[in-house]
Amino acid sequence: MDIAVHQQWLQDYFARQRASAARDPGPLDLKMEHSLLVFANAARMVEAENFSPLVGRSCLLAALYHDVGRFEQYLRYGTFRDRDSCNHGHLGVRILKREGALAKEPPDVARLVLAGVGLHNRFSLPVHMPRQTALVVTVVRDADKLDILRVMDCHLRGPEPYHPAVVLQLPDDPGLASPKVRQAVLERRSAAYADLLCVNDFRLLLGSWYFDLHFSSSRRQFLRDGHAASLLQGLRDCPPHADVRDALLRELRAAAETA
Template sequence: MIDLDQAEERLAILRDWFSSFTAGFSLDNEEDQRNIHLKIKHTHEVCINITRIAQGETCERSKVLTAEAVGLLHDIGRFPQYARFRTFDDRISINHGELGAEIISSTGILSAFPPGEQAIISHAVRFHNAFSSPKSDDPEKTFFLNLIRDADKLDIWRVFIEYFSSSSAERPSAAALGLPQLNGYSDAVLSCVLRRQVVPISKVKSLNDYKLLQLSWIYDLHFKTSYSLLIERAIIDKMTSHLPPTKEIQQLSDSLKHFAHTMGAEPPSMPK
Protein backbone atom coordinates (compact mmCIF):
# COMPACT_ATOMS: atom_id res chain seq x y z
CA MET A 1 0.00 0.00 0.00
CA ILE A 2 1.34 3.45 -0.94
CA ASP A 3 2.00 5.88 1.92
CA LEU A 4 0.54 9.14 0.56
CA ASP A 5 2.21 11.26 3.24
CA GLN A 6 5.62 9.97 2.15
CA ALA A 7 4.72 10.48 -1.49
CA GLU A 8 3.68 14.09 -0.78
CA GLU A 9 6.95 14.66 1.09
CA ARG A 10 9.03 13.26 -1.78
CA LEU A 11 7.28 15.57 -4.21
CA ALA A 12 7.81 18.59 -1.93
CA ILE A 13 11.55 17.81 -1.77
CA LEU A 14 11.60 17.46 -5.56
CA ARG A 15 9.95 20.88 -5.97
CA ASP A 16 12.66 22.41 -3.76
CA TRP A 17 15.35 20.63 -5.77
CA PHE A 18 13.93 21.99 -9.01
CA SER A 19 13.97 25.56 -7.66
CA SER A 20 17.61 25.20 -6.55
CA PHE A 21 18.63 23.50 -9.81
CA THR A 22 17.13 26.17 -12.05
CA ALA A 23 18.48 28.99 -9.85
CA GLY A 24 21.93 27.78 -10.86
CA PHE A 25 21.20 28.86 -14.43
CA SER A 26 20.56 32.53 -13.68
CA LEU A 27 22.24 34.48 -16.49
CA ASP A 28 23.37 38.11 -16.64
CA ASN A 29 22.14 38.78 -20.16
CA GLU A 30 18.49 39.90 -20.13
CA GLU A 31 17.61 38.00 -23.31
CA ASP A 32 19.22 34.79 -22.01
CA GLN A 33 17.40 35.14 -18.71
CA ARG A 34 14.09 35.59 -20.54
CA ASN A 35 14.68 32.25 -22.26
CA ILE A 36 15.50 30.53 -18.96
CA HIS A 37 12.39 32.02 -17.34
CA LEU A 38 10.34 30.76 -20.30
CA LYS A 39 11.24 27.17 -19.38
CA ILE A 40 10.70 27.66 -15.64
CA LYS A 41 7.20 28.99 -16.28
CA HIS A 42 6.60 26.27 -18.86
CA THR A 43 7.49 23.63 -16.28
CA HIS A 44 5.03 25.02 -13.74
CA GLU A 45 2.26 25.20 -16.34
CA VAL A 46 2.97 21.63 -17.50
CA CYS A 47 2.66 20.49 -13.87
CA ILE A 48 -0.79 22.11 -13.74
CA ASN A 49 -1.76 20.47 -17.04
CA ILE A 50 -0.56 17.00 -16.17
CA THR A 51 -2.31 17.15 -12.81
CA ARG A 52 -5.58 18.20 -14.46
CA ILE A 53 -5.33 15.44 -17.05
CA ALA A 54 -4.52 12.79 -14.46
CA GLN A 55 -7.41 13.93 -12.27
CA GLY A 56 -9.71 14.08 -15.29
CA GLU A 57 -8.82 10.51 -16.12
CA THR A 58 -9.88 9.58 -12.55
CA CYS A 59 -6.38 8.66 -11.40
CA GLU A 60 -5.87 7.83 -7.75
CA ARG A 61 -3.94 10.39 -5.69
CA SER A 62 -0.65 8.47 -5.81
CA LYS A 63 -0.68 8.53 -9.63
CA VAL A 64 -1.46 12.25 -9.66
CA LEU A 65 1.62 12.83 -7.50
CA THR A 66 3.77 10.72 -9.82
CA ALA A 67 2.39 12.68 -12.78
CA GLU A 68 3.40 15.98 -11.18
CA ALA A 69 6.91 14.61 -10.57
CA VAL A 70 7.13 13.79 -14.28
CA GLY A 71 5.95 17.29 -15.17
CA LEU A 72 8.47 18.88 -12.83
CA LEU A 73 11.43 17.01 -14.32
CA HIS A 74 10.43 16.66 -17.97
CA ASP A 75 12.45 19.67 -19.18
CA ILE A 76 15.39 19.77 -16.77
CA GLY A 77 17.64 19.09 -19.75
CA ARG A 78 16.60 22.45 -21.22
CA PHE A 79 18.61 24.45 -18.68
CA PRO A 80 22.09 23.03 -19.30
CA GLN A 81 21.20 22.80 -23.00
CA TYR A 82 20.60 26.55 -23.17
CA ALA A 83 23.54 27.41 -20.91
CA ARG A 84 25.90 25.51 -23.21
CA PHE A 85 24.42 26.08 -26.67
CA ARG A 86 22.16 29.17 -26.28
CA THR A 87 19.40 27.37 -28.15
CA PHE A 88 16.42 25.09 -27.51
CA ASP A 89 16.81 23.47 -30.92
CA ASP A 90 17.74 19.83 -30.28
CA ARG A 91 18.78 19.40 -33.93
CA ILE A 92 21.81 21.68 -33.52
CA SER A 93 22.61 21.06 -29.86
CA ILE A 94 21.59 18.03 -27.80
CA ASN A 95 18.47 15.93 -27.19
CA HIS A 96 17.06 17.58 -24.07
CA GLY A 97 14.93 14.57 -23.14
CA GLU A 98 17.93 12.26 -23.06
CA LEU A 99 19.96 14.89 -21.22
CA GLY A 100 17.20 15.20 -18.62
CA ALA A 101 17.22 11.44 -18.03
CA GLU A 102 21.01 11.56 -17.63
CA ILE A 103 20.69 14.35 -15.04
CA ILE A 104 18.17 12.26 -13.09
CA SER A 105 20.60 9.36 -13.08
CA SER A 106 23.76 11.32 -12.26
CA THR A 107 22.23 13.41 -9.46
CA GLY A 108 20.26 10.59 -7.83
CA ILE A 109 17.36 12.97 -7.25
CA LEU A 110 14.85 10.13 -7.38
CA SER A 111 16.71 7.87 -4.94
CA ALA A 112 13.97 8.23 -2.31
CA PHE A 113 11.29 7.11 -4.81
CA PRO A 114 10.30 3.43 -5.17
CA PRO A 115 12.34 1.74 -7.98
CA GLY A 116 9.29 1.24 -10.19
CA GLU A 117 8.35 4.89 -9.91
CA GLN A 118 11.93 5.95 -10.66
CA ALA A 119 11.82 3.92 -13.88
CA ILE A 120 8.46 5.41 -14.90
CA ILE A 121 9.63 9.00 -14.35
CA SER A 122 12.98 8.53 -16.09
CA HIS A 123 11.31 6.85 -19.08
CA ALA A 124 8.79 9.69 -19.41
CA VAL A 125 11.50 12.36 -19.22
CA ARG A 126 13.73 10.58 -21.75
CA PHE A 127 11.02 10.13 -24.40
CA HIS A 128 8.59 13.01 -23.81
CA ASN A 129 10.00 14.85 -26.84
CA ALA A 130 10.29 11.88 -29.21
CA PHE A 131 8.54 12.25 -32.56
CA SER A 132 6.33 9.32 -31.59
CA SER A 133 5.94 7.32 -28.41
CA PRO A 134 8.22 4.26 -28.28
CA LYS A 135 6.56 0.90 -27.79
CA SER A 136 6.67 -0.44 -24.24
CA ASP A 137 5.43 -3.62 -22.62
CA ASP A 138 4.88 -1.68 -19.38
CA PRO A 139 1.42 -0.06 -19.41
CA GLU A 140 2.39 2.28 -16.54
CA LYS A 141 5.35 3.65 -18.50
CA THR A 142 3.13 4.17 -21.52
CA PHE A 143 0.43 5.87 -19.46
CA PHE A 144 2.73 8.42 -17.83
CA LEU A 145 4.62 9.06 -21.06
CA ASN A 146 1.32 9.83 -22.79
CA LEU A 147 0.33 12.10 -19.89
CA ILE A 148 3.47 14.23 -20.18
CA ARG A 149 3.33 14.39 -23.96
CA ASP A 150 -0.22 15.77 -23.79
CA ALA A 151 0.52 18.17 -20.92
CA ASP A 152 3.61 19.45 -22.72
CA LYS A 153 1.76 20.11 -25.98
CA LEU A 154 -1.01 21.99 -24.18
CA ASP A 155 1.48 24.43 -22.71
CA ILE A 156 3.63 24.75 -25.82
CA TRP A 157 0.48 25.99 -27.54
CA ARG A 158 0.08 28.60 -24.77
CA VAL A 159 3.72 29.63 -25.13
CA PHE A 160 3.38 30.25 -28.85
CA ILE A 161 0.01 31.95 -28.66
CA GLU A 162 1.59 34.40 -26.21
CA TYR A 163 4.72 34.62 -28.36
CA PHE A 164 2.87 35.60 -31.52
CA SER A 165 0.62 38.00 -29.60
CA SER A 166 3.52 39.94 -28.08
CA SER A 167 5.90 42.51 -29.50
CA SER A 168 9.25 41.39 -30.89
CA ALA A 169 11.01 43.05 -27.94
CA GLU A 170 9.06 40.90 -25.47
CA ARG A 171 9.49 37.57 -27.23
CA PRO A 172 11.87 34.95 -25.83
CA SER A 173 14.40 34.75 -28.65
CA ALA A 174 14.99 30.99 -28.47
CA ALA A 175 11.32 29.99 -28.65
CA ALA A 176 10.97 30.11 -32.43
CA LEU A 177 14.14 28.10 -33.18
CA GLY A 178 15.46 30.84 -35.49
CA LEU A 179 12.86 30.12 -38.17
CA PRO A 180 12.10 32.94 -40.65
CA GLN A 181 8.73 34.72 -40.77
CA LEU A 182 7.45 34.26 -44.34
CA ASN A 183 4.07 35.26 -45.73
CA GLY A 184 2.89 31.81 -46.78
CA TYR A 185 3.36 28.19 -45.75
CA SER A 186 4.62 25.02 -47.38
CA ASP A 187 2.13 22.90 -49.32
CA ALA A 188 3.89 19.76 -48.07
CA VAL A 189 3.35 20.79 -44.43
CA LEU A 190 -0.30 21.71 -44.94
CA SER A 191 -0.85 18.45 -46.79
CA CYS A 192 0.50 16.49 -43.81
CA VAL A 193 -1.93 18.16 -41.43
CA LEU A 194 -4.87 17.66 -43.79
CA ARG A 195 -4.01 13.94 -43.91
CA ARG A 196 -4.11 13.90 -40.07
CA GLN A 197 -0.39 13.23 -39.85
CA VAL A 198 2.02 14.76 -37.37
CA VAL A 199 4.40 17.03 -39.28
CA PRO A 200 8.10 16.14 -38.93
CA ILE A 201 10.36 19.07 -38.08
CA SER A 202 12.45 18.27 -41.17
CA LYS A 203 9.63 19.62 -43.37
CA VAL A 204 9.43 22.96 -41.57
CA LYS A 205 10.86 25.93 -43.45
CA SER A 206 9.23 28.92 -41.71
CA LEU A 207 7.33 30.07 -38.63
CA ASN A 208 4.02 29.47 -40.41
CA ASP A 209 5.10 25.90 -41.12
CA TYR A 210 5.99 25.57 -37.44
CA LYS A 211 2.50 26.73 -36.45
CA LEU A 212 1.03 24.07 -38.72
CA LEU A 213 3.36 21.49 -37.19
CA GLN A 214 2.05 22.41 -33.75
CA LEU A 215 -1.55 22.15 -34.95
CA SER A 216 -0.78 18.64 -36.26
CA TRP A 217 -0.10 17.61 -32.64
CA ILE A 218 -3.86 17.66 -32.13
CA TYR A 219 -3.89 14.24 -33.80
CA ASP A 220 -1.34 12.98 -31.26
CA LEU A 221 -3.21 13.66 -28.00
CA HIS A 222 -4.07 10.60 -25.92
CA PHE A 223 -6.76 11.52 -23.40
CA LYS A 224 -10.31 12.85 -23.54
CA THR A 225 -9.38 15.36 -20.82
CA SER A 226 -6.59 16.71 -23.03
CA TYR A 227 -9.05 17.38 -25.84
CA SER A 228 -11.44 19.01 -23.39
CA LEU A 229 -8.66 21.39 -22.27
CA LEU A 230 -7.78 22.09 -25.90
CA ILE A 231 -11.40 23.09 -26.56
CA GLU A 232 -11.79 24.99 -23.28
CA ARG A 233 -8.76 27.15 -24.10
CA ALA A 234 -9.83 27.80 -27.73
CA ILE A 235 -6.35 26.83 -28.85
CA ILE A 236 -7.28 26.08 -32.47
CA ASP A 237 -8.84 29.50 -33.04
CA LYS A 238 -5.96 31.26 -31.30
CA MET A 239 -3.31 29.40 -33.28
CA THR A 240 -4.98 29.74 -36.67
CA SER A 241 -5.52 33.47 -36.09
CA HIS A 242 -1.75 33.80 -36.53
CA LEU A 243 -1.78 32.04 -39.91
CA PRO A 244 -2.66 33.57 -43.29
CA PRO A 245 -6.49 33.94 -43.59
CA THR A 246 -6.84 31.62 -46.55
CA LYS A 247 -9.69 29.30 -47.43
CA GLU A 248 -7.35 26.33 -46.81
CA ILE A 249 -6.58 27.48 -43.27
CA GLN A 250 -10.28 28.03 -42.52
CA GLN A 251 -11.08 24.53 -43.75
CA LEU A 252 -8.24 23.15 -41.68
CA SER A 253 -9.49 24.99 -38.60
CA ASP A 254 -13.02 23.61 -39.06
CA SER A 255 -11.67 20.09 -39.52
CA LEU A 256 -9.42 20.29 -36.45
CA LYS A 257 -12.24 21.62 -34.26
CA HIS A 258 -14.58 18.87 -35.39
CA PHE A 259 -11.92 16.26 -34.65
CA ALA A 260 -11.21 17.75 -31.20
CA HIS A 261 -14.89 17.86 -30.28
CA THR A 262 -15.30 14.27 -31.46
CA MET A 263 -12.43 13.16 -29.23
CA GLY A 264 -13.26 15.32 -26.22
CA ALA A 265 -16.98 15.95 -26.29
CA GLU A 266 -20.02 15.78 -28.48
CA PRO A 267 -19.16 16.77 -32.07
CA PRO A 268 -20.69 19.99 -33.39
CA SER A 269 -22.33 20.11 -36.77
CA MET A 270 -19.85 20.39 -39.61
CA PRO A 271 -19.76 23.79 -41.34
CA LYS A 272 -21.25 23.94 -44.80
Protein backbone atom coordinates (compact mmCIF):
# COMPACT_ATOMS: atom_id res chain seq x y z
CA MET A 1 0.00 0.00 0.00
CA ASP A 2 1.33 3.41 -0.95
CA ILE A 3 2.18 5.78 1.91
CA ALA A 4 -0.11 8.37 0.27
CA VAL A 5 -3.10 6.19 1.17
CA HIS A 6 -2.19 6.51 4.83
CA GLN A 7 -1.65 10.25 4.49
CA GLN A 8 -5.14 10.58 3.03
CA TRP A 9 -6.60 8.39 5.78
CA LEU A 10 -5.10 10.67 8.43
CA GLN A 11 -6.38 13.79 6.66
CA ASP A 12 -9.89 12.31 6.52
CA TYR A 13 -9.80 11.23 10.17
CA PHE A 14 -8.55 14.67 11.21
CA ALA A 15 -11.33 16.37 9.22
CA ARG A 16 -13.97 14.30 11.02
CA GLN A 17 -12.49 15.10 14.42
CA ARG A 18 -12.15 18.80 13.63
CA ALA A 19 -15.75 19.01 12.46
CA SER A 20 -16.92 17.76 15.85
CA ALA A 21 -14.84 20.25 17.87
CA ALA A 22 -16.92 22.29 20.31
CA ARG A 23 -13.93 24.43 21.31
CA ASP A 24 -11.21 26.34 19.42
CA PRO A 25 -9.95 23.96 16.70
CA GLY A 26 -6.64 25.82 16.34
CA PRO A 27 -4.67 23.35 18.48
CA LEU A 28 -6.03 20.50 16.34
CA ASP A 29 -4.76 22.25 13.22
CA LEU A 30 -1.33 22.58 14.85
CA LYS A 31 -1.27 18.86 15.62
CA MET A 32 -2.19 17.92 12.06
CA GLU A 33 0.56 20.13 10.66
CA HIS A 34 2.92 18.68 13.26
CA SER A 35 2.07 15.10 12.25
CA LEU A 36 2.96 15.77 8.61
CA LEU A 37 6.21 17.51 9.52
CA VAL A 38 7.24 14.71 11.90
CA PHE A 39 6.66 12.37 8.97
CA ALA A 40 8.95 14.56 6.84
CA ASN A 41 11.63 14.52 9.56
CA ALA A 42 11.41 10.74 9.76
CA ALA A 43 11.69 10.48 5.97
CA ARG A 44 14.96 12.44 6.08
CA MET A 45 16.27 10.19 8.83
CA VAL A 46 15.28 7.00 6.99
CA GLU A 47 17.10 8.29 3.92
CA ALA A 48 20.23 9.11 5.95
CA GLU A 49 20.36 5.90 8.00
CA ASN A 50 20.84 2.39 6.61
CA PHE A 51 17.53 0.79 7.61
CA SER A 52 15.93 -2.30 6.13
CA PRO A 53 12.77 -1.79 4.00
CA LEU A 54 10.65 -3.18 6.85
CA VAL A 55 12.09 -0.79 9.42
CA GLY A 56 12.05 2.15 7.03
CA ARG A 57 8.37 1.76 6.15
CA SER A 58 7.45 1.19 9.78
CA CYS A 59 9.32 4.35 10.78
CA LEU A 60 7.41 6.42 8.23
CA LEU A 61 3.98 5.12 9.24
CA ALA A 62 4.70 5.34 12.97
CA ALA A 63 5.85 8.94 12.51
CA LEU A 64 2.75 9.81 10.48
CA TYR A 65 0.40 8.27 13.06
CA HIS A 66 2.34 9.02 16.24
CA ASP A 67 -0.10 11.73 17.42
CA VAL A 68 -3.33 10.31 16.06
CA GLY A 69 -4.57 10.14 19.66
CA ARG A 70 -4.12 13.89 20.15
CA PHE A 71 -7.32 14.83 18.32
CA GLU A 72 -9.61 12.73 20.50
CA GLN A 73 -7.61 13.73 23.58
CA TYR A 74 -8.21 17.43 22.91
CA LEU A 75 -11.89 16.93 22.11
CA ARG A 76 -12.44 14.99 25.34
CA TYR A 77 -10.29 16.94 27.76
CA GLY A 78 -9.36 20.28 26.18
CA THR A 79 -5.67 19.72 26.86
CA PHE A 80 -2.62 17.98 25.41
CA ARG A 81 -1.16 17.44 28.88
CA ASP A 82 -1.20 13.67 29.38
CA ARG A 83 -1.01 13.80 33.16
CA ASP A 84 -4.26 15.82 33.20
CA SER A 85 -6.08 13.67 30.64
CA CYS A 86 -4.84 10.37 29.18
CA ASN A 87 -1.78 8.77 27.61
CA HIS A 88 -2.08 9.94 24.01
CA GLY A 89 0.27 7.24 22.74
CA HIS A 90 -1.88 4.47 24.17
CA LEU A 91 -5.01 6.22 22.91
CA GLY A 92 -3.46 6.38 19.44
CA VAL A 93 -2.88 2.62 19.43
CA ARG A 94 -6.52 2.01 20.35
CA ILE A 95 -7.71 4.35 17.60
CA LEU A 96 -5.55 2.72 14.90
CA LYS A 97 -6.88 -0.70 15.92
CA ARG A 98 -10.48 0.50 16.18
CA GLU A 99 -10.39 2.24 12.81
CA GLY A 100 -8.47 -0.52 11.01
CA ALA A 101 -5.92 1.96 9.68
CA LEU A 102 -3.20 -0.71 9.45
CA ALA A 103 -5.40 -3.61 8.35
CA LYS A 104 -3.81 -3.87 4.89
CA GLU A 105 -0.22 -3.67 6.13
CA PRO A 106 1.90 -6.81 6.69
CA PRO A 107 1.66 -7.98 10.32
CA ASP A 108 5.31 -7.14 11.04
CA VAL A 109 4.80 -3.57 9.82
CA ALA A 110 1.59 -3.14 11.83
CA ARG A 111 3.31 -4.48 14.95
CA LEU A 112 6.23 -2.07 14.64
CA VAL A 113 3.98 0.90 13.86
CA LEU A 114 1.81 0.25 16.91
CA ALA A 115 4.94 -0.03 19.06
CA GLY A 116 6.22 3.27 17.67
CA VAL A 117 2.94 5.04 18.38
CA GLY A 118 2.44 3.49 21.80
CA LEU A 119 5.97 4.11 23.08
CA HIS A 120 6.94 7.39 21.43
CA ASN A 121 5.84 9.51 24.40
CA ARG A 122 7.43 7.44 27.18
CA PHE A 123 9.94 9.41 29.26
CA SER A 124 12.20 6.36 29.38
CA LEU A 125 12.02 3.32 27.12
CA PRO A 126 11.99 -0.37 28.11
CA VAL A 127 15.55 -1.63 28.48
CA HIS A 128 15.28 -4.81 26.41
CA MET A 129 13.38 -3.94 23.24
CA PRO A 130 13.94 -5.94 20.05
CA ARG A 131 16.31 -4.04 17.75
CA GLN A 132 13.73 -3.33 15.04
CA THR A 133 11.26 -2.02 17.61
CA ALA A 134 13.93 0.17 19.20
CA LEU A 135 14.87 1.66 15.83
CA VAL A 136 11.29 2.56 14.96
CA VAL A 137 10.53 4.03 18.37
CA THR A 138 13.70 6.11 18.51
CA VAL A 139 13.24 7.47 14.98
CA VAL A 140 9.74 8.62 15.90
CA ARG A 141 10.94 10.15 19.15
CA ASP A 142 13.74 12.07 17.44
CA ALA A 143 11.53 13.22 14.56
CA ASP A 144 8.85 14.29 17.04
CA LYS A 145 11.28 16.30 19.14
CA LEU A 146 12.65 18.12 16.09
CA ASP A 147 9.23 19.39 15.09
CA ILE A 148 8.03 20.18 18.61
CA LEU A 149 11.02 22.51 18.77
CA ARG A 150 9.76 24.26 15.62
CA VAL A 151 6.22 24.55 16.99
CA MET A 152 7.33 25.93 20.32
CA ASP A 153 9.87 28.33 18.82
CA CYS A 154 7.22 29.79 16.51
CA HIS A 155 4.65 30.02 19.31
CA LEU A 156 6.91 31.48 21.99
CA ARG A 157 8.29 34.09 19.60
CA GLY A 158 4.73 35.22 18.91
CA PRO A 159 2.59 37.66 20.88
CA GLU A 160 1.52 36.83 24.41
CA PRO A 161 -0.56 35.43 25.98
CA TYR A 162 0.46 31.97 24.86
CA HIS A 163 -2.24 29.44 24.03
CA PRO A 164 -2.75 27.35 27.20
CA ALA A 165 -2.98 24.05 25.31
CA VAL A 166 0.30 24.68 23.48
CA VAL A 167 2.24 25.49 26.66
CA LEU A 168 0.58 22.65 28.60
CA GLN A 169 -1.36 25.05 30.85
CA LEU A 170 1.92 26.14 32.45
CA PRO A 171 2.05 29.63 34.01
CA ASP A 172 4.24 32.23 32.30
CA ASP A 173 5.77 33.38 35.58
CA PRO A 174 9.44 34.48 35.32
CA GLY A 175 9.90 34.00 39.06
CA LEU A 176 9.17 30.27 38.97
CA ALA A 177 11.84 27.66 38.29
CA SER A 178 12.04 23.90 38.70
CA PRO A 179 15.15 22.66 40.54
CA LYS A 180 14.74 19.27 38.85
CA VAL A 181 14.76 20.78 35.36
CA ARG A 182 17.82 22.82 36.26
CA GLN A 183 19.61 19.75 37.61
CA ALA A 184 18.81 17.70 34.51
CA VAL A 185 20.25 20.34 32.18
CA LEU A 186 23.42 20.77 34.22
CA GLU A 187 23.86 16.97 34.25
CA ARG A 188 23.51 16.91 30.43
CA ARG A 189 20.34 14.84 30.34
CA SER A 190 16.81 15.42 29.12
CA ALA A 191 14.47 17.06 31.62
CA ALA A 192 11.04 15.57 32.39
CA TYR A 193 7.63 17.04 31.58
CA ALA A 194 6.45 16.07 35.06
CA ASP A 195 9.00 18.47 36.58
CA LEU A 196 7.89 21.58 34.68
CA LEU A 197 6.60 24.47 36.78
CA CYS A 198 6.45 27.28 34.19
CA VAL A 199 6.90 28.21 30.53
CA ASN A 200 10.57 29.06 31.05
CA ASP A 201 11.20 25.57 32.42
CA PHE A 202 9.63 24.32 29.18
CA ARG A 203 12.21 26.31 27.18
CA LEU A 204 15.02 24.61 29.09
CA LEU A 205 13.44 21.18 28.69
CA LEU A 206 13.24 21.67 24.93
CA GLY A 207 16.90 22.62 24.75
CA SER A 208 17.87 19.61 26.86
CA TRP A 209 16.43 17.26 24.25
CA TYR A 210 19.74 17.40 22.39
CA PHE A 211 21.10 14.99 25.01
CA ASP A 212 18.36 12.45 24.19
CA LEU A 213 18.66 12.25 20.39
CA HIS A 214 19.64 8.85 19.00
CA PHE A 215 20.94 9.44 15.47
CA SER A 216 23.64 11.65 13.99
CA SER A 217 21.17 12.83 11.34
CA SER A 218 18.72 14.08 13.97
CA ARG A 219 21.47 15.75 16.01
CA ARG A 220 22.67 17.58 12.91
CA GLN A 221 19.16 18.77 12.11
CA PHE A 222 18.60 19.87 15.73
CA LEU A 223 21.66 22.13 15.53
CA ARG A 224 21.03 23.28 11.95
CA ASP A 225 17.40 24.29 12.58
CA GLY A 226 18.41 26.53 15.49
CA HIS A 227 15.05 26.35 17.24
CA ALA A 228 16.51 25.30 20.60
CA ALA A 229 18.98 28.19 20.60
CA SER A 230 16.17 30.61 19.74
CA LEU A 231 14.01 29.29 22.58
CA LEU A 232 16.85 29.55 25.07
CA GLN A 233 17.76 33.07 23.98
CA GLY A 234 14.20 34.08 24.83
CA LEU A 235 15.01 33.62 28.53
CA ARG A 236 15.84 36.73 30.53
CA ASP A 237 19.41 37.64 31.50
CA CYS A 238 18.64 37.22 35.19
CA PRO A 239 17.91 34.50 37.75
CA PRO A 240 16.53 31.93 38.05
CA HIS A 241 17.21 30.61 34.52
CA ALA A 242 20.06 32.66 33.01
CA ASP A 243 23.04 30.64 34.23
CA VAL A 244 21.65 27.26 33.22
CA ARG A 245 20.54 28.74 29.90
CA ASP A 246 24.09 29.93 29.27
CA ALA A 247 25.53 26.52 30.14
CA LEU A 248 23.17 24.81 27.71
CA LEU A 249 23.90 27.30 24.93
CA ARG A 250 27.62 26.63 25.39
CA GLU A 251 26.98 22.90 25.01
CA LEU A 252 25.03 23.44 21.80
CA ARG A 253 27.64 25.77 20.31
CA ALA A 254 30.40 23.26 21.08
CA ALA A 255 28.37 20.48 19.47
CA ALA A 256 27.75 22.60 16.36
CA GLU A 257 31.48 23.19 15.95
CA THR A 258 32.18 19.47 15.79
CA ALA A 259 29.05 18.33 13.92
